[in-house]
Amino acid sequence: MHIMLIDESKSFRQLASIVLKTEFSNVKMDATEDTEHAIRLLRLASYKLIVIDVTLLDASGSDILDHLNHRYPEIPVLVTSVQGIDHTVLRAFDRGAIGHVNKELVHDELPTRIQSILNSAPNPEPNSLSSTLLKEQTSKFSIPNDRHLVMKINNYVAQLLKIFNICSAREQMRVLLALEEALVNAICHGNLEVSSELRGIDDEAYTQLLNERCNSPQFNDRRVEIRITVTNALAKIRIRDQGPGFDVSSLPDPLEEKNLGRSHGRGVLLMRSFMDEVHYNQTGNEVTMIKYKTDLANTSTDSAIWTHVQCPEILQLRANHKQ
Numbered sequence: 001m002h003i004m005l006i007d008e009s010k011s012f013r014q015l016a017s018i019v020l021k022t023e024f025s026n027v028k029m030d031a032t033e034d035t036e037h038a039i040r041l042l043r044l045a046s047y048k049l050i051v052i053d054v055t056l057l058d059a060s061g062s063d064i065l066d067h068l069n070h071r072y073p074e075i076p077v078l079v080t081s082v083q084g085i086d087h088t089v090l091r092a093f094d095r096g097a098i099g100h101v102n103k104e105l106v107h108d109e110l111p112t113r114i115q116s117i118l119n120s121a122p123n124p125e126p127n128s129l130s131s132t133l134l135k136e137q138t139s140k141f142s143i144p145n146d147r148h149l150v151m152k153i154n155n156y157v158a159q160l161l162k163i164f165n166i167c168s169a170r171e172q173m174r175v176l177l178a179l180e181e182a183l184v185n186a187i188c189h190g191n192l193e194v195s196s197e198l199r200g201i202d203d204e205a206y207t208q209l210l211n212e213r214c215n216s217p218q219f220n221d222r223r224v225e226i227r228i229t230v231t232n233a234l235a236k237i238r239i240r241d242q243g244p245g246f247d248v249s250s251l252p253d254p255l256e257e258k259n260l261g262r263s264h265g266r267g268v269l270l271m272r273s274f275m276d277e278v279h280y281n282q283t284g285n286e287v288t289m290i291k292y293k294t295d296l297a298n299t300s301t302d303s304a305i306w307t308h309v310q311c312p313e314i315l316q317l318r319a320n321h322k323q
Contacts, residue, residue: 001118002045005031006038006052006064007080016051016106023111035064042068047075049117051101051110054079054088069096074169076117080106085266093273098174108203119151120158120176134163141226145191145214150183153226157237160230167294174274175235175291181267182239182287183224190241190285191222196267235291245284 001024007013013031020027030045032038035056050068057063057079068077079092080101089100099117101109137160143149154176161172188194192213198206213219222242229236251268272278277290 001027001049002047003027003029003049003051003114004038004041004047005029006033006035006050006056007031008033008053008056012053012080012103012106016110019107019110020114024114038064039067042072047072049076049078049114051078051080054081054092054100057088057092065092065095065097076170076173078113078117085269090273093270096170098170098177098274099270116177116180117173120154120173120180136229136231137163138227138229141228142223143226144223145187145220147184147187150180150187153183154179157228157230157235160228161235164230164232164235165293166230166235166291171291171294178271178274178289179237181271182237182289183226185267185287186224186239186241186243190243190245191224192219193243233293236288237290238286238288240286243285245281248280248284 003020005013005016007016010033013033017029017031020029030041030047032041038050038052052064057065065077068075073096076099077092077097078099078101079089079097080103081089082103084102085100089097093100099113101113139156141153143153157179158172158176161167161175166172167175188210189196192210194206194209194213198209224242225240227238248268268278271287271289275289276292277288279288280286
C-alpha cells in the first residue's frame, strides 16, 4: 500500500509515518512538504491514497486537489487539520476529498480512516449480463449488532453501484463511507444506546460499554433493518434501528468552535456531505440516504429519473425534513 503525505510540518510527517508503519505492515509512505514535489512524485509511482494538510489547499480551487481531480481522479484524498471539521474541510469535501483526520487524534483517526477507505475500495468488474440488463435491484437485510457485518453490507452495495454505474470510483468510496457511518450509528448509538460523546472522552470505556451491551439481554436482540434500492437513476438506502431514536435537531453544530475537536455529530455531517439527500424520520431511528447518478443528477429530464425524484415517498421525506 503506497501512500503520499503532504504536510509542511516535519514532526507531523514523522509521527504519521510511525503511526502507519505500526498499524499496517505493508505500508510505504512518501512524505513531502511541497505540493510541486508531490506532483513530480505522482508521475513516478502509483499511490493508493493521498493525505494532505487542508491549509495547503487554495480557496480559489487552483491547487493540487484540482490537479488530482483532473489527472488522477481514481486516487482517494484525505485532508488533515489541527482541529475538527470546519468550513475549509467542507470545501475540500465538496471538491472530492473523501475524509478528514484531526491531527490531534492522529494515532486513532489516521489508521481508522485508511482502513475504512481500503474497505470501500472499488470491487472488480461486475457480471456483464447484470450490468447491461438489470434495471432495478431492491434488497432487504436484517442484521444483528455485529460491526463486522458493516463491511459485508458495504461490499454488497459497492457491487450494485458498479453494476448500475451510479458514480465514479472516488464517489463510490464517499457513498460507502456515508453508509458505514449510518450503519455504525444505528448499531452503536441506536440499538446499543452508547453516546458518541463518550468516545471523545474515553475511547477505552466507549469500546468496553459497546462490548457489554452486545451481550446484554436488554440490547442484544435488537436488529438493524436495511432496505437498499438501486436503479439506473439513483441509489437509495434506508437504515432503521430498534433504539429509542433521537432528536436530529438537537445535534451540536460540529462547525462551532467549541465542537471542532468532538466526534459527536460528525458522522451525520459526513453523511450529508457525501450523499445528495439525507432524511430522518420523526423518531430519529430511521435514516434514508439518496445518491443520484452522477452524470444525470439535477440536469436530466429522463423520465425514469424524474419518476424516482418526484415519487410520493421522496417528496414526503423532503416535506418532513423541512418541518
